[in-house]
Every structure is written in C-alpha cells, then in structure tokens.
Amino acid sequence: MNALPANPQGEGHAELLERLGERSIVFVGLMGAGKTAIGRKVAAMLALPFIDSDQEIESVSRMTVPELFERYGETEFRALEQRVILRLLENGPQVLSTGGGAFMNAQTREAIAGHGVSVWLKAELDLLMERVSKKQNRPLLKNPDPRAVLERLMAERYPVYATSNITVPTRDDRKEVIAAEVVNALCGHFGVAEIVPNGEVRP
Numbered sequence: 001m002n003a004l005p006a007n008p009q010g011e012g013h014a015e016l017l018e019r020l021g022e023r024s025i026v027f028v029g030l031m032g033a034g035k036t037a038i039g040r041k042v043a044a045m046l047a048l049p050f051i052d053s054d055q056e057i058e059s060v061s062r063m064t065v066p067e068l069f070e071r072y073g074e075t076e077f078r079a080l081e082q083r084v085i086l087r088l089l090e091n092g093p094q095v096l097s098t099g100g101g102a103f104m105n106a107q108t109r110e111a112i113a114g115h116g117v118s119v120w121l122k123a124e125l126d127l128l129m130e131r132v133s134k135k136q137n138r139p140l141l142k143n144p145d146p147r148a149v150l151e152r153l154m155a156e157r158y159p160v161y162a163t164s165n166i167t168v169p170t171r172d173d174r175k176e177v178i179a180a181e182v183v184n185a186l187c188g189h190f191g192v193a194e195i196v197p198n199g200e201v202r203p
C-alpha cells in the first residue's frame with residue numbers, strides 16, 4: 001500500500017507516539033537497505049529526533065567508519081558500536097538507524113528489545129548491490145566480489161533480522177513511499193488506525 005501520511009509534520013500520529021512512549025524506533029537490516037535514509041524520513045514524518053549509530057560513532061571517535069576498521073579492526077568497531085547504541089537507546093523517543101552488523105550482537109538485540117521497536121528493512125540482493133555500489137564507504141564490501149559478500153551476509157543475518165518486531169519489505173520506490181509504509185506498519189504493530197492521504201482513517 002502506498003499511503004502517504006496525511007500530515008508529514010507528525011500531527012495525526014499522536015496515538016502512535018503515545019503507544020511508542022519512551023521507546024526508540026530502531027532500523028535494522030543489511031547495508032544499502034535504506035536504514036539511514038528511510039529512518040531520517042520516518043523521524044521527520046513523526047516529528048521525532050533522528051540519530052544514526054554510524055554517524056554517532058564517527059562523531060565520538062572523530063574518525064570515519066572505514067578509518068576505524070582500518071586502524072583498529074572490526075572487533076574494536078563492534079565494541080564501540082555496542083557501547084554507542086546502548087547509550088543512544090536511553091534517549092527515546094527517537095528514530096535510531098543502526099549499522100547493518102549491530103543487530104547481530106546479542107546484547108545490542110536485548111537492549112533494543114527492552115528500549116525500542118525494531119524494524120527490519122528487508123531488501124533483495126539486486127537492490128542492495130545497486131545501492132552499495134554507488135559509495136565506497138563500507139569496509140566489509142572492499143572485496144573483489146562484493147555480491148558474494150552480501151549473499152553470505154544475507155544467509156548469516158536474515159534469520160537474526162527476522163526476529164525484529166516488524167519487517168517491512170523495501171523496493172525501488174520513492175523514499176517517502178517506503179517511509180509511509182514503515183509508519184503504517186508501526187500503526188499495525190501498535191494496533192493504531194492508519195492515516196491515508198484523503199484523511200480517511202483505516203482501522
């Protein structure tokens with residue numbers, strides 16, 4: 001369904017926000033799924049603060065994600081990622097987009113379950129490949145065969161992502177449309193009526 005919320009400023013979503021309470025809406029999923037881009041849109045629609053864990057990691061370390069991987073290795077990056085996300089989860093309500101590997105950490109998953117509602121943006125391999133090939137800022141994909149890496153990560157991670165509270169399939173459509181589908185899926189999760197463009201309320 002391609003319903004766009006009636007009011008992009010967040011009014012009309014009062015009930016959804018009430019149900020969310022102090023929790024964070026937490027985006028999980030593979031690199032290129034759109035966690036950062038769609039998370040930002042959903043935050044704007046619901047008039048919530050937006051934070052991206054990779055951006056926060058870069059800000060506290062004053063290094064880029066590729067620099068962190070190169071200088072300290074993935075293990076150190078994961079430790080920092082866990083600390084940052086656990087701290088950020090105290091700041092709800094907000095939209096928190098995580099890096100693709102974050103949800104693989106059991107303690108991070110537990111903290112998200114306690115302080116958030118997890119949304120898996122689920123995408124097909126071709127779409128992910130098309131998106132990630134536009135930027136060279138993902139160290140795990142600095143590999144002669146990034147497609148094979150993504151395929152392996154899909155096999156490893158999709159069963160874990162599938163434990164999220166909500167799964168939203170994504171595709172090659174406008175960001176606003178996908179973001180509206182996420183908002184509608186959140187409405188469904190909380191048993192709140194969806195708001196569609198003509199002002200009609202869908203129970």
Ligand SMILES: Nc1ncnc2c1ncn2[C@@H]1O[C@H](COP(=O)(O)OP(=O)(O)O)[C@@H](O)[C@H]1O
Nearest residue numbers: 030031032033034035036037131173174175178
């Ligand atoms: N629905 C969409 N339509 C077009 N481009 C998108 C869409 N969702 C994401 N993108 C683009 O795909 C790239 C990867 O998205 P990003 O949000 O960084 O993914 P993630 O954070 O999950 O790795 C970005 O350039 C982003 O602007």
Ligand SMILES: O=C(O)C1=C[C@@H](OP(=O)(O)O)[C@@H](O)[C@H](O)C1
Nearest residue numbers: 030031032054099100101138139
């Ligand atoms: O999947 C992963 O392990 C990673 C995903 C990246 O974030 P995005 O999923 O936002 O690209 C970033 O955290 C890092 O490169 C590692």
Ligand SMILES: [Mg+2]
Nearest residue numbers: 035036098099
């Ligand atoms: Mg991202």
